[in-house]
Amino acid sequence: MAALRIRQVRLHKKLSLRKLAELAQVSPGLISQVERGLTQPSLDTLRQIARALDTPLFSLLDDNVEQVAVVRQNERMSIQSASGVQYQRVSPGFGSIEMLAGFLPPGGSSVGQRWSHPAEECVLVTEGQLLVDVGDDQHCLQTGDSCYFNSSLPHAYRNPYDTDVRFIVAITPPSY
Numbered sequence: 001m002a003a004l005r006i007r008q009v010r011l012h013k014k015l016s017l018r019k020l021a022e023l024a025q026v027s028p029g030l031i032s033q034v035e036r037g038l039t040q041p042s043l044d045t046l047r048q049i050a051r052a053l054d055t056p057l058f059s060l061l062d063d064n065v066e067q068v069a070v071v072r073q074n075e076r077m078s079i080q081s082a083s084g085v086q087y088q089r090v091s092p093g094f095g096s097i098e099m100l101a102g103f104l105p106p107g108g109s110s111v112g113q114r115w116s117h118p119a120e121e122c123v124l125v126t127e128g129q130l131l132v133d134v135g136d137d138q139h140c141l142q143t144g145d146s147c148y149f150n151s152s153l154p155h156a157y158r159n160p161y162d163t164d165v166r167f168i169v170a171i172t173p174p175s176y
Contacts, residue, residue, distance in 0.1 A: 005060045007035045009053045023052035043081035044112070051117070056098060056174035058089045069094075076101070084108025085157065090168070098174035102167045104130070104159035114154035119175040122148040123157065128165030131158040141167075151175065 010020050017035070021028040025048055033039040034049075041049065050057040061077055069092035076088040085108055090099040102123075104110070114133055123132060124146040132139045135153040149155060151171070159165045 006031075006049060006053070009055050009060065010035075013053060015053075020049070020052055024048040025052075043079055043085075046079075047115075056093075058093050058098065059174065061093075081111070083110065083112050084159075085110040087169075093174075096173055098171045100169045100171070102157065102169055104157065104165045104167075106159055106162050106164065108159045110157035114156045116152050116154045117175045119151040119171050119173055120148070121151050121155075122146060122170045124168045126166045126168060128159070128163050129161045130165045130167055131160055132156075133158060 010017070015023070017031050018028045021031045024031070024045075026045060030039070030041070030045070031049070034041050034045075046057055046060065050060055053060075058077060058079075061079070071090060071092055076090065077093070078086065078088045080086045084105055086103040088101045090101050091097060102110070123130070123141070125141045125143050127143055129143075130141045132141060132147045132149075132155070134147075134149045134155045139147050141147055157167070
């Protein structure tokens with residue numbers, strides 16, 4: 001469904017395929033292949049495209065917009081990155097807050113390099129330990145601990161520990 005939504009948002013914003021590729025720092029051929037459903041973009045590429053479109057990442061994956069929604073556990077939209085993080089969208093994908101259930105295996109990270117975006121985040125560890133890198137600081141969170149920060153600061157979630165970690169992230173406004 002990402003193919004349809006990327007094209008819809010691009011056309012709504014009156015962007016050419018080449019302009020979107022330039023803004024997202026990817027090739028026009030890649031955008032074309034993604035829009036035609038010929039390839040699945042990586043999480044990092046989706047983030048770049050979402051940022052270029054000024055659109056929340058998960059909104060590119062679903063075009064079903066409702067005013068009230070129940071998100072069943074077995075129907076959650078999922079995404080995984082090469083760096084190890086797995087996210088399931090807990091929120092329905094509309095409104096002013098995005099909720100994600102995250103999972104990191106030992107050695108996993110949310111991103112290759114810290115990144116920033118215009119939002120606020122609060123992360124709650126539900127199982128295990130999570131290292132939260134924000135700006136120049138690192139915060140080790142245990143089960144039940146939470147950390148709030150301004151997402152405009154470069155940040156990343158990491159699991160340098162020997163066990164899996166599960167966490168919930170709230171992001172407002174929904175971001176990339």
